[in-house]
Amino acid sequence: MREMLYLEDIEAGQRFTTGHHPLTEDEILAFARDYDPQPFHIDPEAARHSFFGGLAASGWHTAAISMRLQVDSGPPLAGGMIGASVELNWPLPTRPGDVLHVESEVLEVTPSRSRPDRGFITLKSQTLNQKGEVVQVQISKLLVWRRKAP
Amino acid sequence: MREMLYLEDIEAGQRFTTGHHPLTEDEILAFARDYDPQPFHIDPEAARHSFFGGLAASGWHTAAISMRLQVDSGPPLAGGMIGASVELNWPLPTRPGDVLHVESEVLEVTPSRSRPDRGFITLKSQTLNQKGEVVQVQISKLLVWRRKAP
Numbered sequence: 541m542r543e544m545l546y547l548e549d550i551e552a553g554q555r556f557t558t559g560h561h562p563l564t565e566d567e568i569l570a571f572a573r574d575y576d577p578q579p580f581h582i583d584p585e586a587a588r589h590s591f592f593g594g595l596a597a598s599g600w601h602t603a604a605i606s607m608r609l610q611v612d613s614g615p616p617l618a619g620g621m622i623g624a625s626v627e628l629n630w631p632l633p634t635r636p637g638d639v640l641h642v643e644s645e646v647l648e649v650t651p652s653r654s655r656p657d658r659g660f661i662t663l664k665s666q667t668l669n670q671k672g673e674v675v676q677v678q679i680s681k682l683l684v685w686r687r688k689a690p
Numbered sequence: 691m692r693e694m695l696y697l698e699d700i701e702a703g704q705r706f707t708t709g710h711h712p713l714t715e716d717e718i719l720a721f722a723r724d725y726d727p728q729p730f731h732i733d734p735e736a737a738r739h740s741f742f743g744g745l746a747a748s749g750w751h752t753a754a755i756s757m758r759l760q761v762d763s764g765p766p767l768a769g770g771m772i773g774a775s776v777e778l779n780w781p782l783p784t785r786p787g788d789v790l791h792v793e794s795e796v797l798e799v800t801p802s803r804s805r806p807d808r809g810f811i812t813l814k815s816q817t818l819n820q821k822g823e824v825v826q827v828q829i830s831k832l833l834v835w836r837r838k839a840p
Contacts, residue, residue, distance in 0.1 A: 575754035604725035625779035
């Protein structure tokens, strides 16, 4: 059981590293068939002749796997990870056989001015593959509860 | 068969509206069990006592459904919808029974300076429920091919 973190426990510069998720071609195809059925995500042969030069996971799949890694083994926020907003980019494609993990760092902690029971943290999360290459960069604004109102 | 759009065909102010996706509780639970297994996304009873006041879809599920709607019936970009970066926020939760669609507008068209075969468009996409409430706002920078190099 990990100790839950409240706003008072968090400061800029804190870092977290998740466990690993090995990604199969089948999982890439299944997600993409449901949510992003473009040739370069669902057809290995068509993907070879596309911009991606081979099968690539949907960026939304990379984002979803990154969320799962954060929920399982990222910052253990009391009350859960509740995102208010997020910026995302994908510097490199995610490929079948990649083993992903997420490294994150707190950039900012901002108590709410209007609500004494809560605040926000800005978290920069990078999703890396087994070669240490960054496949996704995410800046999230997350709602975090205070242990007690000041 | 819809006519495919190249960079030359796109201008700021163009608007697109997708078809509709009715969202079931089962689909919310299945996605969340795989990718975002937090109590307010996988347990209707726990969700009632949470921040969300009832079962809510993972924001990543709302994003994935919005992508599917865009792929099926959004702007028919030649070469597909390839996102370079995106900003997302979720003004309201997505609930079981919601019927979602996406309305988008081109904010900006930017030919690449270094690559004469391509450019980028900035697309603002709002995902709405059956009451016309916005549940997701997304600003995407998408890669778009030119019909021919200048």
